[in-house]
Amino acid sequence: MSVLALDPLDLAALLCSRVCHDVISPVGAIVNGLEVLEDEKDADMRAFAIDLIKKSARTASARLQFCRLAFGAAGSAGASIDTGDAENVARGLFSDDRTKIVWNAQRVLMPKNKVKLILNLCIIAAAAIPRGGVIEVTITGEGDDTSFRLDAKGPNARLAHGIPALVAGEPENDAVDAHGIQAFYTGLVARAAGMGVNLEASPEGVVITAAKAPVAEVAPDASI
Numbered sequence: 560m561s562v563l564a565l566d567p568l569d570l571a572a573l574l575c576s577r578v579c580h581d582v583i584s585p586v587g588a589i590v591n592g593l594e595v596l597e598d599e600k601d602a603d604m605r606a607f608a609i610d611l612i613k614k615s616a617r618t619a620s621a622r623l624q625f626c627r628l629a630f631g632a633a634g635s636a637g638a639s640i641d642t643g644d645a646e647n648v649a650r651g652l653f654s655d656d657r658t659k660i661v662w663n664a665q666r667v668l669m670p671k672n673k674v675k676l677i678l679n680l681c682i683i684a685a686a687a688i689p690r691g692g693v694i695e696v697t698i699t700g701e702g703d704d705t706s707f708r709l710d711a712k713g714p715n716a717r718l719a720h721g722i723p724a725l726v727a728g729e730p731e732n733d734a735v736d737a738h739g740i741q742a743f744y745t746g747l748v749a750r751a752a753g754m755g756v757n758l759e760a761s762p763e764g765v766v767i768t769a770a771k772a773p774v775a776e777v778a779p780d781a782s783i
Contacts, residue, residue, distance in 0.1 A: 562728035562750075565735060565743070573740035574630055580737070581622045588615035621651035629678035630744070639668040642677075642698065649681050649696070657691025658713075664698035672752035673705060679745040680709050680756070680767050683722060687765040688713030703753070703771055712764035723758050 588611055595608035625648040628640065643666040654660050660681075677696065684694045692713020700706050724730055725742035726749070735743045749756045755772035758765065 562746075563730060563733055563735070563743075569735075570740075570744070570747075573735065573737050574744060576737040577740050578626050578630060581626065582619050585615040585619040585622065588612075589619070621648070624648045625652040625678065629675055629682070638671050640671045640674040642667055642669050642674060645674045645678055646696075649678060653681065653685050653694060658685065658688065659693050661693060661695040663696065669705070670752065672748055673754070676745065676748045676752050676754060676756075676769060677707050679741065679748060680707060680769065682741055683718075683726075683745060683758070684709045684711040684765065684767055687711045687718055687760070688716050690714045692716065692764075706770040707754075707768065709767040710764060711767070716760070716764045718758055718760045718765055726756050726758065 592608040592612035592615065596605060596612075599605055599608065628645060628648055642664055646662045646664070646666075649662070650660055677698065681694065681696065688694070688711045690713055692711065695710040695712075697708040697710075698705065699708075721731055721739065722742050725735065725739045726746040728743065728746045728750070730739060730743060746756065749769060750772070753772055754769045756767065756769045758767050760766075
């Protein structure tokens with residue numbers, strides 16, 4: 560089965576829908592909190608509204624900073640990104656009371672598509688443990704021999720149906736919607752970075768690996 564070539568306009572529209580979906584909830588909570596402050600005189604309710612606004616603003620900021628690196632241009636073509644920045648935005652987005660991130664990697668400059676790939680793999684890993692748990696990110700090797708491994712462990716860890724096919728660029732019925740665009744985009748970034756992705760689920764958790772792909776799997780003149 561050949562890799563699906565998604566129309567660029569459809570790709571852009573679906574990615575925009577994904578980003579809007581990620582930020583609309585905390586932004587809506589900020590609006591609700593401000594409305595409470597305008598109308599409410601009770602001190603306890605006003606304190607609750609201020610706390611809601613603060614938490615929601617932090618969440619919105621974390622999601623936007625993450626999306627900027629994971630989906631955005633993040634510099635001109637061929638630019639490198641500090642993996643320390645990737646770690647920071649990943650911790651800001653995923654580390655909470657339910658989920659812990661263990662980041663095993665030296666801080667280095669890495670081609671932007673590889674950094675975008677590791678962040679998008681983090682999204683897939685987090686989705687695999689919807690009830691929380693631990694995501695362990697390991698980056699090894701240098702240059703073309705760089706490889707990634709993500710171990711997601713938590714209650715009822717699993718890969719959603721169709722995720723491996725979307726990453727491979729072979730979605731069911733040759734169609735991608737807003738729910739599947741992130742996984743499909745992950746595959747695009749992987750091929751642009753010259754890397755192949757493997758996803759495995761077991762009773763112990765989900766393991767995601769990415770390493771240099773055979774030449775035949777690399778998209779020619781690919782740049783995301």
